[in-house]
Amino acid sequence: MPRHTKNKMNLVDHYANLYKDAILKIKSDSYQTDKLIDSPSDNRFGITLLIRPDNQVRNRFQDLISALKAIEPDQYYYPNSDMHVTVLSIISCYNGFDVTQIRISDYVELIKKCIATPKHIEIQFRGITASPSCIMVQGFLSDDTLNRIRDELRTNFRNSILEQTIDKRYSIQTAHATVVRFRKELTKKDAYIKVLDDYRDFYFGTCAVDSLELVYNDWYQRNEHVKELYRFEIK
Numbered sequence: 228m229p230r231h232t233k234n235k236m237n238l239v240d241h242y243a244n245l246y247k248d249a250i251l252k253i254k255s256d257s258y259q260t261d262k263l264i265d266s267p268s269d270n271r272f273g274i275t276l277l278i279r280p281d282n283q284v285r286n287r288f289q290d291l292i293s294a295l296k297a298i299e300p301d302q303y304y305y306p307n308s309d310m311h312v313t314v315l316s317i318i319s320c321y322n323g324f325d326v327t328q329i330r331i332s333d334y335v336e337l338i339k340k341c342i343a344t345p346k347h348i349e350i351q352f353r354g355i356t357a358s359p360s361c362i363m364v365q366g367f368l369s370d371d372t373l374n375r376i377r378d379e380l381r382t383n384f385r386n387s388i389l390e391q392t393i394d395k396r397y398s399i400q401t402a403h404a405t406v407v408r409f410r411k412e413l414t415k416k417d418a419y420i421k422v423l424d425d426y427r428d429f430y431f432g433t434c435a436v437d438s439l440e441l442v443y444n445d446w447y448q449r450n451e452h453v454k455e456l457y458r459f460e461i462k
Contacts, residue, residue, distance in 0.1 A: 238365075238367060242401075249356070252359045253357075254420070258413070259360040260411060265410065270322050271320035271322055271445060273316065274329075274456065275314075275316050275317060276315045277313050280352065285310050287352075289307065291426050292305070294422045298422065299413055299419055301410070302411065315381075316393070317384065318390060318391060319392045329389070331441075334456075337380075337383055337389065338380065338457075340383060342376060348368070349368070349434070349436065352430075352433070353367060355423060355429070367402065377399070438460050440455055440459075
């Protein structure tokens with residue numbers, strides 16, 4: 228069995244387990260609300276390498292968001308401008324980090340080495356999953372190219388003297404896009420879960436990735452706080 232086929236099967240199970248656990252937590256009121264989303268004193272920043280789904284896919288995400296927002300309007304819903312797939316969180320957001328503390332050119336050169344040859348990355352967005360704090364659209368990769376890039380980046384950053392916190396929080400292997408965060412208590416849980424179940428295997432579209440973005444960002448990747456540092460063409 229090809230490696231990427233096996234990985235996809237494992238990813239299906241992983242997403243399913245996440246969803247099952249999250250729904251149980253929502254039903255038992257043990258989900259998590261984010262108290263910092265609206266805080267003007269939130270000063271967590273970092274740098275991330277990410278992918279932007281194309282506009283057609285992001286517009287389909289908004290169909291889900293509209294259905295959820297009609298039931299629970301006070302949750303935090305991502306606008307199209309903020310939607311992304313994380314390739315790698317190079318410096319995880321922390322209080323007080325400022326991009327002027329690093330030499331951006333050093334990071335750009337290292338990343339260029341890891342994607343020196345043309346790459347083909349395709350992501351199919353199908354179905355949704357969840358965590359105790361957010362709702363995510365599931366992403367499935369056509370092969371293991373993205374994870375090979377991630378492994379190359381991990382190795383090269385760890386062998387460098389550059390500041391990085393790769394995998395300090397968790398080792399990313401998925402290609403999901405977060406679309407909702409819980410910021411207040413859910414008041415209509417049953418209706419909300421019904422919409423989530425309806426979208427559990429919904430096909431949002433497939434996009435071919437033509438570039439990766441290195442950005443300076445806040446915790447939520449809000450457009451007004453994001454600064455693009457470099458765009459890497461990969462085709």
